[in-house]
Amino acid sequence: MYNKSVYQQNWQAKEVCLRPEQFPQCQRLYTFLRRPWVGYIACILLTILNVLLVLAEQHMAINIILPGGQLVIQIALVAYLWGFLPALLMLCLGLIVIDAFFISDLSSLFAAHSLDVTLQFITFAGFALLIAALFAQREKALRLAAQREKTICEAHQQLENYLSVISHELKTPLTGTQGHIQLAKRKLKNLPALLDEEHPDRQIIQRVYRSLEQAQKQTMIQHRLINDLLDASRIHTNRVSYTMKICNLTEIVQDTVQSARLTNPQRCIKLEVDIQEKAIIRADADRIGQVLNNYLSNALKYAPLEKPIHVSLYREGESACVAVQDEGPGLNEEEQKNIWERFYRAKDIMPVAQDGVSHVNLGLGLYICKAIIRDHQGQLGVTSQPGAGSTFWFSLPLDLNKG
Known part of the structure; x- marks a missing residue:
């Protein structure tokens, strides 16, 4: 560790x-x-x-x-x-x-x-x-x-301890709920194929299956929020640890983008890799993937459904840079400074509706991203204008001896 x-x-x-x-x-x-x-x-x-x-x-x-x-x-x-x-x-x-x-x-x-x-x-x-x-x-x-x-x-300190304890207590039953939903989906998935097209229970089973999918998405959102609370509490009390190892940033970016595409098949996520050689870094791969996933989640949450999300990986000097560009509502200068603070939420910016899934924002995601990137000796920021979209980026030092 x-x-x-x-x-x-x-x-x-x-x-x-x-x-x-x-x-x-x-x-x-x-x-x-x-x-x-x-x-x-x-x-x-x-x-x-x-x-x-x-x-x-x-x-x-x-x-x-x-x-x-x-x-x-x-x-x-x-x-x-x-x-x-x-x-x-x-x-x-x-x-x-x-x-x-x-x-x-x-x-x-x-x-x-x-x-x-x-x-x-x-x-x-x-x-x-x-x-x-x-x-x-x-x-x-x-x-x-x-x-x-x-x-x-x-x-x-009492508040941080309370957040840590309550997050753990909420996470335990939620994990059990997710397991039961997945089990029910597996049992219902192949059941309609065993029934005739005109069977009255066929449509009922399909509606129940779609309801389970929605419930699973909601539990995933709750699970993410609880993890954000735990991470924010650990960051604030200086209790974060990382598993640092040599890894390829290109693979991290590709895997994260592919996961986002599978989770959001109706959205267009474009990836552009502008690094010929391997982008070797010393980092906690899961945490770096968490930063990129948070950037993508925000872009998918606020950008119009018909607009693509652009993800780019390129080299700048002795650093590798990752940028996520969207065509959402954009941010003014004050919001660009404050979005990295804990529990801050931009005003008058509403997420787009997606399949009836609600989007709860605690204002912790970018605060966590900021801590992770700075722990890795990197930099991060945002370029945005109201009504013209936003580009969130971060850079990490390359391990030139391993490249």
């Missing part, structure tokens, strides 16, 4: 939530150090450090740092780490140190000074208090944002 490449992991880094629970030891230490009483102890230790620095400055005749600037930095740090009350304590202790060593001696602590000095003292204290309040408020907002983000991540 081939796990996701580093390239793809980096591509999906924005979609994966990094939770603190992934680093329990660091999380416990961080929680312990952020307790308020640790902040009060830190204030006392910082005050002792300030006193030592002032004494060193006085005895060694050196200018270490301005006391006001040092105190403002300490208040901001304490407010950011421990909140407003520890920062208020740091302010009070700092003012005591400033008053004791820079304004007067210890015996005149907070004594009345000249008006200018008093105003400067009050202004500095108010400024430091404002900084403490702002940093404390900012830290509170950051904690609330982190808590909301954690809640959102947990909700997303």
Whole structure:
């Protein structure tokens, strides 16, 4: 099995939530150090450090740092780490140190000074208090944002788990239903030949057989939708794995197109292969076939019944390109950007009616295609204009050593 490449992991880094629970030891230490009483102890230790620095400055005749600037930095740090009350304590202790060593001696602590000095003292204290309040408020907002983000991540994870579980639960009975339909079709297929042309049950059996065919098509659609849910959930939670091997892209394209022709015999699907040699790639053949099948399904779903679907395989530099062109309603520029997103569905574009089979669109097919192609170090895109059809394409790097 081939796990996701580093390239793809980096591509999906924005979609994966990094939770603190992934680093329990660091999380416990961080929680312990952020307790308020640790902040009060830190204030006392910082005050002792300030006193030592002032004494060193006085005895060694050196200018270490301005006391006001040092105190403002300490208040901001304490407010950011421990909140407003520890920062208020740091302010009070700092003012005591400033008053004791820079304004007067210890015996005149907070004594009345000249008006200018008093105003400067009050202004500095108010400024430091404002900084403490702002940093404390900012830290509170950051904690609330982190808590909301954690809640959102947990909700997303629960949703992905729910989708995975419900998809598995739906898939089990659906598989049994498909088996019973196939068994009933086999038993009814040859039964009309045993009856006379005028036998009254002959037409009833034929109608039942056609009903079973319609039911089988509906179950196939449901099976595809469930598989899309499972794939989308695995992609979103970074749990996709691939069976990578050397394979021939030409054969993958030919087999997929032939399968689409058998499933839709009333439609015209043209294939043009413009590669002389083998298109050798290293890929998961089933997944690449899934991408092309999704392109074909969309083209068959939205293009007029009488219009052909063109599939082309050609080489472009060191890559092999596959394109599916239709003459459907087309897409505007905004839709061309958004169709690759999960659960996005283009507005005002209705599928064509085919044999009474309904077409349910969850908006997951192209999202899955995008993930598969990028996991294979390839590229993909669409060229379209409203009313002029669309061309969906993807390219994969050729294995030139095997070609």
